[in-house]
Amino acid sequence: MPTFPNPELYDLYQRDLGDLWEAARVAGVKPGTIRVWESRGKIERVRLDDDRPLYHLPTIAEAAKVKPGRPRAA
Template sequence: MVAYPNPDGIEIHFARLQGDANLVDLWEAARAAGVKPGTIRVWVSRRKIEPVLNGEAGMYFHLPTIKAAAEGGAKHKPADPAANSRGPHAHAA
């Protein structure tokens, strides 16, 4: 199951026929979310979002869904952002 699902297929179909500006390519989706295109690809691979279209012409996304996913943030936010799996970073003296 995708964390941020797209609207139903009928709504997407009619949006495509009408040239809806809410259907954007990978680069526009990344720009709207304030992330890099690689982050959008990671979101797809981790099933946070899914493309509306995915083919030879590239991936296309539903803009309101992308914005909702970006506002949703990460699943896990560490108490100390500088910490990693081995503990906090030591400062070089």
């Protein structure tokens, strides 16, 4: 299960979906970073019938807000 899961398919809107390059633009990272996030389970692709790799852009934006590294001790 990804850290930032996508909404259910019936809750998705076409305008909220984008390809790898759009996801990278929304997150402010390189496309390779999106691939790393996916391989590490931070995010997931949206699976539709045509099997194009799409990403839920609002979920990508939320995932981008979390900075890498360890949290500071209290």
